[in-house]
Amino acid sequence: MERGADGADDRHRVLGGAKTFLMKRLAQLASAALLMLALCTSSFAQNLTVPDPVGAGFSPARLARIAPWYQAQIDTGALPGAVVAIARAGKLANLQAIGTYDRAGKIPLKPDAIFWIASMTKPVTSVAAMMLVEEGKLELNAPVARYLPELRDMKVGLDRVPAKRPMEVVDLLQHTSGLTYPEEGMDLLHGTYNTVPTFRRDKTLADFVPALANVPLVHQPGEVWEYSWGVDVLARVIEVVSGQSFDEFLQARVFRPLGMVDTGFYVPEDKLGRLVDPPPDGRPPTWDVTKKPKLFSGGGGLVSTSPDYLRFCQMLLNGGELDGVRLLSAKTVRQMTTNTMPPDMRFAGVVGQFVGPRVGTGWGLGFAVRTNPDFSLIPGAVGSFNWSGIWGTYFWIDPVEKLIGVQMIQVPPDAGAFYRDAFRHLTYAALSIPGREAASTPTVVSADTLKNYAGTYDFGASLSSRDKQAPIPAFAFAGTGLEVAVMDDKVTVRSPIDGGPAQKAGVKAGDLVTEIDGVGTRGLDLNQVLDKLRGRAGTPVRLKITRKDQDAPIDITIVREAIRLPGARIQVRVEGGKLEVAATGRWAVLDFEKDKPVPLQATSNTEFRVEGGDRTRLAFESDLTGKVTGVVLNPGPWEVRGARIN
Numbered sequence: 001m002e003r004g005a006d007g008a009d010d011r012h013r014v015l016g017g018a019k020t021f022l023m024k025r026l027a028q029l030a031s032a033a034l035l036m037l038a039l040c041t042s043s044f045a046q047n048l049t050v051p052d053p054v055g056a057g058f059s060p061a062r063l064a065r066i067a068p069w070y071q072a073q074i075d076t077g078a079l080p081g082a083v084v085a086i087a088r089a090g091k092l093a094n095l096q097a098i099g100t101y102d103r104a105g106k107i108p109l110k111p112d113a114i115f116w117i118a119s120m121t122k123p124v125t126s127v128a129a130m131m132l133v134e135e136g137k138l139e140l141n142a143p144v145a146r147y148l149p150e151l152r153d154m155k156v157g158l159d160r161v162p163a164k165r166p167m168e169v170v171d172l173l174q175h176t177s178g179l180t181y182p183e184e185g186m187d188l189l190h191g192t193y194n195t196v197p198t199f200r201r202d203k204t205l206a207d208f209v210p211a212l213a214n215v216p217l218v219h220q221p222g223e224v225w226e227y228s229w230g231v232d233v234l235a236r237v238i239e240v241v242s243g244q245s246f247d248e249f250l251q252a253r254v255f256r257p258l259g260m261v262d263t264g265f266y267v268p269e270d271k272l273g274r275l276v277d278p279p280p281d282g283r284p285p286t287w288d289v290t291k292k293p294k295l296f297s298g299g300g301g302l303v304s305t306s307p308d309y310l311r312f313c314q315m316l317l318n319g320g321e322l323d324g325v326r327l328l329s330a331k332t333v334r335q336m337t338t339n340t341m342p343p344d345m346r347f348a349g350v351v352g353q354f355v356g357p358r359v360g361t362g363w364g365l366g367f368a369v370r371t372n373p374d375f376s377l378i379p380g381a382v383g384s385f386n387w388s389g390i391w392g393t394y395f396w397i398d399p400v401e402k403l404i405g406v407q408m409i410q411v412p413p414d415a416g417a418f419y420r421d422a423f424r425h426l427t428y429a430a431l432s433i434p435g436r437e438a439a440s441t442p443t444v445v446s447a448d449t450l451k452n453y454a455g456t457y458d459f460g461a462s463l464s465s466r467d468k469q470a471p472i473p474a475f476a477f478a479g480t481g482l483e484v485a486v487m488d489d490k491v492t493v494r495s496p497i498d499g500g501p502a503q504k505a506g507v508k509a510g511d512l513v514t515e516i517d518g519v520g521t522r523g524l525d526l527n528q529v530l531d532k533l534r535g536r537a538g539t540p541v542r543l544k545i546t547r548k549d550q551d552a553p554i555d556i557t558i559v560r561e562a563i564r565l566p567g568a569r570i571q572v573r574v575e576g577g578k579l580e581v582a583a584t585g586r587w588a589v590l591d592f593e594k595d596k597p598v599p600l601q602a603t604s605n606t607e608f609r610v611e612g613g614d615r616t617r618l619a620f621e622s623d624l625t626g627k628v629t630g631v632v633l634n635p636g637p638w639e640v641r642g643a644r645i646n
Helices: 018-027 031-043 066-075 118-134 169-174 188-195 205-212 230-242 246-258 269-274 306-317 330-336 413-428 447-453 501-505 526-533
Strands: 081-088 091-099 361-363 368-370 385-388 394-398 403-408 455-458 477-479 482-487 490-496 512-516 540-546 554-559 561-563 569-575 578-583 598-602 607-610 617-622 628-633 640-644
Touching: 066 081, 066 091, 066 413, 081 306, 081 413, 091 306, 118 169, 118 230, 118 246, 118 306, 118 330, 118 385, 169 230, 205 230, 230 246, 246 306, 306 394, 306 403, 394 413, 403 413, 413 482, 413 490, 447 569, 447 578, 455 628, 482 526, 490 501, 501 554, 512 526
Parallel strands: none
Antiparallel strands: 081 091, 081 403, 361 368, 368 385, 385 394, 394 403, 455 569, 455 640, 477 561, 482 490, 490 512, 512 540, 540 554, 569 578, 578 598, 598 607, 607 617, 617 628, 628 640
């Protein structure tokens, strides 16, 4: 998407020393943080089967917004169904199945529905590897060739230059191995990975890995983050070290101990009725999960359910233990969920555009980790970690809120971000404000004072009080206001931002951008497209687009403007001598529903509370001249600040 350029420049030269940085980082793990994890573990009274939203610290009324939101997407035909699970402090807050198993809409979905989780397999593989590290059977900084000699002399680039250092096991966990996926780039170097013939369901990991020796690394080991087959190589390392096939190891050491009864590399015949239909294009042969494979892909092969994966996540949040079963030490979990990337690490490839400094994250040993306290496009405390699957499955863990969210859906690859965004916003907006509401005497406020408060207030991209958002200007940038995706070498408009210059110029969702200022877009990656769309406010950019219902290309000139991504907003107005408030942005705001005004009761000249709400309070702020400049939601430790924008 066309978003702010406040992250690091991907073109900076990557300096050496990634290994040294990692060792220093791991050596600095604070004993206080380990103590906190241990305390969290001992304090959990796990109940992940019976929903208790109030006990978990949620407003039931606001949690009830989640199912209708997904149902609205289902009604459009975007997906057949969804299962979402939310837990907090070891208590299940929400487990809902919405929609159906089938795209025809005939078979109601149940919470134990089975989904292909794709790359949500990777954290499971990472946990398995770290179990062997703890046992002293696997060494993080050992060359991969110690365990897989066939990868001993891999060269780098089309020129096949020698590697500066060997690929190490830790590189496989960090995506810094120099390996890649074929779809991570359109150039000849990435194209060599299409020649690997053995990544197939009828081949084993032992068949697959030796074939990688015939293609070059795309980067020097340790120097660049790029999504890759590295985690599949890691799965093969686990097989060699453990003496078991990868599926046997996971079943014996992870799934059975954690009670993950429906997780595996295929769906047995007696469970096929619980498998959710795929997106319209169907399952590629490699991922036909209805049959037992020979290839146990550590990068993307698993199927699972929301209840199963919730148990896996709870184990991580507990510091490696669940229901008396310990898989990892708290120290190891902390190591895995701490950013290991040096500040100058370059994030490359298609997936590299959605992690890294430009979106406020780093990478640990198997997880994206929220690092920047001032910048995030979704709510969540610093230290939150997550990952997703290509068909929209997603989880995140917020250790500050002791919060877990698991989303199981099956949608096309370019649709996943939309659902992740919604799920996190809806969840954080449903958290209750702790404590009792203090008794207050209603106050009469003058009509003139009330009139001064009328206007629109913007809370930014997040409603999490733990999420120390930067001021609004940090999120503003100049551009066309287009959300775009690059798929199959085509630049597709996902949607124009409401009120943005592209929308005003007539650009529509689904349009294909074929030229930008006379330059063809074929062969450009997403970053290159965004660089061309951005620019100084007031400057024009010429687009040539094709549209399904028109035969001839369309030429459109857009004048760039400062763009503010729509997030959480409220509209305050005066009605019948009282203030009324409704949410007007993309999301409901605590007790404020979208486009449904609710009245406020004044408790002072500047402070108000929602009549009959869940302790939602507002306090208006003014500058020295008396001009109203902003509003504070729930003043105090959990406050969230908003700026007046009109």
